[in-house]
Amino acid sequence: MGRDRIDAYLQTHANDFEEQLKALLRIPSVSAQPAHDVDTRQAARFVHDDLAAMGLKTEIVETKRHPLVYAERLTAPGKPTVLFYGHYDVQPPEPLEPWKSKPFEPVVRDGNVYARGATDDKGQMFTHLKAAEAWLKTVGELPVNVKFLIEGEEEIGGENLEEFVAKNAAKLACDYAVISDTSQFAPGEPAITIGLKGLAYFEIHVEGANRDLHSGTYGGAVANPLNALAEILASLKGPDGRVRVNGFYDAVRDLDDSGRKAFADLPFSEEEFRADLGVRETFGEAGYTTLERKGARPTCDVHGLWGGYSGDGPKTVLPCKAGAKFSFRLVPDQDPAAIARQVRAHVEAHAPPGVTVELISHMGSPGIVVDVDSPGFRAAVKAIEASFGVAPLFIREGGSIPVVGLLKKHLNVDTLLLGWGQNDDNLHGPNEKFSLADFHRGIKAIAHLLDELSRTS
Amino acid sequence: MGRDRIDAYLQTHANDFEEQLKALLRIPSVSAQPAHDVDTRQAARFVHDDLAAMGLKTEIVETKRHPLVYAERLTAPGKPTVLFYGHYDVQPPEPLEPWKSKPFEPVVRDGNVYARGATDDKGQMFTHLKAAEAWLKTVGELPVNVKFLIEGEEEIGGENLEEFVAKNAAKLACDYAVISDTSQFAPGEPAITIGLKGLAYFEIHVEGANRDLHSGTYGGAVANPLNALAEILASLKGPDGRVRVNGFYDAVRDLDDSGRKAFADLPFSEEEFRADLGVRETFGEAGYTTLERKGARPTCDVHGLWGGYSGDGPKTVLPCKAGAKFSFRLVPDQDPAAIARQVRAHVEAHAPPGVTVELISHMGSPGIVVDVDSPGFRAAVKAIEASFGVAPLFIREGGSIPVVGLLKKHLNVDTLLLGWGQNDDNLHGPNEKFSLADFHRGIKAIAHLLDELSRTS
Numbered sequence: 001m002g003r004d005r006i007d008a009y010l011q012t013h014a015n016d017f018e019e020q021l022k023a024l025l026r027i028p029s030v031s032a033q034p035a036h037d038v039d040t041r042q043a044a045r046f047v048h049d050d051l052a053a054m055g056l057k058t059e060i061v062e063t064k065r066h067p068l069v070y071a072e073r074l075t076a077p078g079k080p081t082v083l084f085y086g087h088y089d090v091q092p093p094e095p096l097e098p099w100k101s102k103p104f105e106p107v108v109r110d111g112n113v114y115a116r117g118a119t120d121d122k123g124q125m126f127t128h129l130k131a132a133e134a135w136l137k138t139v140g141e142l143p144v145n146v147k148f149l150i151e152g153e154e155e156i157g158g159e160n161l162e163e164f165v166a167k168n169a170a171k172l173a174c175d176y177a178v179i180s181d182t183s184q185f186a187p188g189e190p191a192i193t194i195g196l197k198g199l200a201y202f203e204i205h206v207e208g209a210n211r212d213l214h215s216g217t218y219g220g221a222v223a224n225p226l227n228a229l230a231e232i233l234a235s236l237k238g239p240d241g242r243v244r245v246n247g248f249y250d251a252v253r254d255l256d257d258s259g260r261k262a263f264a265d266l267p268f269s270e271e272e273f274r275a276d277l278g279v280r281e282t283f284g285e286a287g288y289t290t291l292e293r294k295g296a297r298p299t300c301d302v303h304g305l306w307g308g309y310s311g312d313g314p315k316t317v318l319p320c321k322a323g324a325k326f327s328f329r330l331v332p333d334q335d336p337a338a339i340a341r342q343v344r345a346h347v348e349a350h351a352p353p354g355v356t357v358e359l360i361s362h363m364g365s366p367g368i369v370v371d372v373d374s375p376g377f378r379a380a381v382k383a384i385e386a387s388f389g390v391a392p393l394f395i396r397e398g399g400s401i402p403v404v405g406l407l408k409k410h411l412n413v414d415t416l417l418l419g420w421g422q423n424d425d426n427l428h429g430p431n432e433k434f435s436l437a438d439f440h441r442g443i444k445a446i447a448h449l450l451d452e453l454s455r456t457s
Numbered sequence: 458m459g460r461d462r463i464d465a466y467l468q469t470h471a472n473d474f475e476e477q478l479k480a481l482l483r484i485p486s487v488s489a490q491p492a493h494d495v496d497t498r499q500a501a502r503f504v505h506d507d508l509a510a511m512g513l514k515t516e517i518v519e520t521k522r523h524p525l526v527y528a529e530r531l532t533a534p535g536k537p538t539v540l541f542y543g544h545y546d547v548q549p550p551e552p553l554e555p556w557k558s559k560p561f562e563p564v565v566r567d568g569n570v571y572a573r574g575a576t577d578d579k580g581q582m583f584t585h586l587k588a589a590e591a592w593l594k595t596v597g598e599l600p601v602n603v604k605f606l607i608e609g610e611e612e613i614g615g616e617n618l619e620e621f622v623a624k625n626a627a628k629l630a631c632d633y634a635v636i637s638d639t640s641q642f643a644p645g646e647p648a649i650t651i652g653l654k655g656l657a658y659f660e661i662h663v664e665g666a667n668r669d670l671h672s673g674t675y676g677g678a679v680a681n682p683l684n685a686l687a688e689i690l691a692s693l694k695g696p697d698g699r700v701r702v703n704g705f706y707d708a709v710r711d712l713d714d715s716g717r718k719a720f721a722d723l724p725f726s727e728e729e730f731r732a733d734l735g736v737r738e739t740f741g742e743a744g745y746t747t748l749e750r751k752g753a754r755p756t757c758d759v760h761g762l763w764g765g766y767s768g769d770g771p772k773t774v775l776p777c778k779a780g781a782k783f784s785f786r787l788v789p790d791q792d793p794a795a796i797a798r799q800v801r802a803h804v805e806a807h808a809p810p811g812v813t814v815e816l817i818s819h820m821g822s823p824g825i826v827v828d829v830d831s832p833g834f835r836a837a838v839k840a841i842e843a844s845f846g847v848a849p850l851f852i853r854e855g856g857s858i859p860v861v862g863l864l865k866k867h868l869n870v871d872t873l874l875l876g877w878g879q880n881d882d883n884l885h886g887p888n889e890k891f892s893l894a895d896f897h898r899g900i901k902a903i904a905h906l907l908d909e910l911s912r913t914s
Contacts, residue, residue: 031770032768032769032770032771032772033768033769033770034769091772091774092766092768092769092770092772094766094768095669098668098669155770155771155772156770156771157771183674197673199673199773201771201773203771208736209734209735209736210734210735210736211555211734211735211883211886211887211888212552212555212883212885212886212887213734213883213885213886214856214883214884214885214886215756215758215760215784215786215855215885216654216656216786216854216855216856216857217640217751217854217855217856217880217884218734218751218855219751219756219757219758219786219855220698220741220742220750220751220754220755220756220757220758220786220855221730221739221740221741221747221750221751221855222734222736222739222740222741223736223739223740224758224759226690226758226759226760226761226762226781227690227691227693227694227757227758227759229687229762230686230687230688230690230691230759230762231687231691231696233683233684233687233691234684234687234688234690234691234692235691236684237684239688239809241677273678277666277667277668277670277675277679278666278667278668279665279666279667279679279680279811280811281810281811282678282679282680282811283678283679283680283809283810283811283812284677284678284679285677290678293677293678294674294675294676294677294678297677298677299672299676299677300676300677300684301672301676301677301681301683301684301773301775302681302683302684302687302764302765303672303683303765303766303771303772303773303774303775303776304683304764304765304766304767304772304774304776305683305686305687305762305763305764305765305767305779306762306763306767307759307761307762308759308760308761308762308782309549309551309760309761309782310761310762310763310780310782311489311490311549311551312489312490312491312549313488313489313490313612313613313819314489314612314613314614314658314660314760314782314784314819314820315489315548315549315612315760315761315782315885316656316658316758316760316784316857316885317548317760317761317885317886318758318760319760319761322762323767324683325765325766325767325771325772327672327771327773329672329673329676329677352696352740353738353740354736354737354738354739354740355740362770362771363771397673397674398672398673398674398675398676398677398678399671399673399674400673400773423674426668426669426670426671427671427674428669428670428671428672428772428773428774429668429669429670429671429774430668430669431668
């Protein structure tokens with residue numbers, strides 16, 4: 001089948017691939033920030049051109065916000081069809097101060113490329129493109145039919161992808177879907193993610209009086225939106241780490257003995273985990289281990305809060321408004337829409353008197369679990385073992401990839417979550433990185449996966 | 458005594474006084490912000506030059522931070538000595554966006570001058586200077602001995618004033634102290650403040666992991682400093698508006714029947730108060746009226762909070778640090794040092810596991826009550842009645858003026874709190890203003906006060 005020729009091509013072109021990835025990382029395609037809309041579009045064009053150059057039928061699909069890139073090559077009759085999903089948009093780079101090098105000027109240090117989007121998801125998504133290129137430039141053809149769907153609204157929970165998928169279910173029909181937007185278990189320990197959390201994300205605005213006031217003259221007589229915000233946020237979670245929203249745990253299935261054993265069997269050092277993060281102790285829901293909390297329990301985190309004076313020295317202002325962003329990670333069977341209703345009821349019930357509260361629901365997606373007893377899953381295991389030299393672990397992750405549920409709903413397809421990242425890649429934080437060795441191993445694994453999947457028909 | 462000549466001088470020079478005040482307001486003497494240190498010094502020089510020009514012996518006293526202005530004219534043997542205190546520094550103008558005109562470009566609208574410091578305290582302090590000037594430019598002499606002490610660290614709770622007063626108690630010795638840094642009860646209802654709250658101000662920093670993390674990968678497994686900060690702040694006050702810090706109310710004397718009657722007798726419309734602030738309901742400690750809460754009960758307010766992402770759209774970061782500023786207004790008998798110890802113990806007890814908490818104590822001052830049965834107080838009543846045409850009300854205020862306690866401690870003198878501001882002057886907020894009519898009435902009241910006090914010896 002030409003595996004040797006493909007592997008040789010990957011070796012010969014390793015440097016080219018890295019330079020191409022850096023060019024993509026230089027484009028500040030921050031989907032959340034309208035100031036970067038032109039860059040976001042440029043990243044879509046970059047992906048489009050790369051797919052077109054290797055010989056795929058490629059198009060840029062306009063949406064109400066950021067465009068989608070779609071490409072296909074359906075030249076393997078009788079063979080399965082594989083849909084590769086990825087996203088070219090990135091998280092905002094802020095705060096900028098902690099970055100050791102600029103977020104959109106990729107730099108290689110110690111074998112890692114540092115840049116916003118390096119691992120999430122430009123670097124990982126790019127492994128799919130380069131694997132297809134290797135087949136086309138050596139064998140001259142792909143062993144399966146392939147479709148690429150690369151979007152620009154993953155980091156903002158855009159609704160345009162779902163609209164496109166729903167309207168184009170026939171066009172997107174496939175036997176397997178593949179996403180590389182997750183992490184390995186640890187360096188040298190590749191993994192397939194078999195569970196993902198869902199997400200329900202909110203923004204809250206609290207307002208008091210019609211203007212900022214002197215806290216001496218008015219303090220204690222009118223409600224303070226900052227105190228009120230703190231009360232509302234504090235009410236979301238108890239000191240035992242459990243979410244206090246009524247009904248929140250109703251649909252959560254507790255871990256059974258085999259589930260707990262699967263977590264306990266994973267190679268994990270609580271001590272190393274703490275040392276890496278620089279914390280004296282971990283903290284989470286009472287009654288569960290760190291890996292269980294990360295993988296199998298719903299959580300609640302505040303992502304940002306603001307209000308009043310944050311400059312030098314004391315200022316005795318009674319501010320008139322405050323706000324925060326927060327979200328819940330959900331496990332399978334928790335319905336994001338139901339959670340959103342429960343959270344709204346909770347916030348209304350816990351808003352102190354004297355303030356007005358506005359709650360905005362930003363995005364929602366359900367959690368998922370993957371069927372490991374399937375031909376596609378077994379093919380992925382073989383491909384990863386061939387590339388990484390070791391069999392992958394099966395892990396449940398705390399991250400959320402809404403598109404997995406979306407593909408299941410509209411295309412009735414299960415997704416293979418083949419992640420090449422590492423847990424300390426700082427995706428969403430400063431100094432995001434991606435191991436170049438893993439970048440190349442990922443390309444090779446996908447190249448082999450195409451071959452393995454061609455045998456499943 | 459020349460009251461007619463003085464009143465005529467005030468009328469003739471009203472416009473000059475306004476222009477001089479505007480020149481002072483143009484100096485951005487923000488004591489909290491080191492970038493404005495040169496402006497702060499310039500404001501000191503402005504005050505110094507004005508006092509020197511009218512014939513006082515004047516000096517600029519260097520401190521470790523912002524200079525003091527001291528001036529005296531001791532040419533009335535056998536007559537009482539009056540110490541006028543004021544401050545030339547101002548609060549930070551931020552947030553700038555809500556200002557209708559620029560904070561350091563004074564503009565007159567509807568008879569009010571709008572600028573940071575207009576009422577707090579440049580405009581009010583300036584009434585003392587212009588009253589002395591009127592005597593010296595007409596009668597040619599002052600009817601009492603006067604001392605001026607104008608500082609530049611009032612808004613940052615600087616400790617340099619106390620050091621100066623303690624070391625120069627003989628030099629500053631006086632029979633009466635006068636401060637105009639408070640408000641009237643309402644337009645047309647002048648007041649003498651007979652009670653002031655104390656203040657204990659804190660800044661808190663909460664840290665979690667050594668870097669920002671992905672909330673999916675790490676959420677629920679490590680403590681979130683933003684959730685922790687919300688919990689700590691929410692723990693300070695209960696839903697009944699009462700402070701929950703252990704021991705906080707120990708020294709608080711409850712209002713007796715006559716105290717409650719004094720508040721109840723004040724002309725006050727809860728409806729107008731709400732309408733002015735644009736709130737549907739007031740909120741404060743259960744069991745007390747709005748005026749009681751404002752004047753006679755200790756309070757707790759958050760002044761600012763920050764942490765994580767506050768830009769556009771959702772960002773699923775688990776931030777590594779957060780912070781806030783908050784304070785307690787104290788009533789007489791509450792010891793700021795004891796409160797600081799109690800707050801520190803409370804924060805330590807309520808800090809959730811997994812985060813490190815740093816508490817900074819910014820400033821502290823005790824609350825005070827004034828003796829209304831004294832010759833100085835009766836003189837002030839007469840002077841205000843002569844200028845405003847109506848007898849002043851006696852009120853207890855929520856604001857804090859630490860220097861009152863300091864003058865009592867080191868000079869053993871009671872302070873007359875003669876405020877010309879209005880409650881809606883937005884001191885410490887955007888669009889701070891000062892009524893020019895009250896500015897001129899204040900000058901006249903002080904000019905008459907000098908005469909009244911000369912008869913008390």
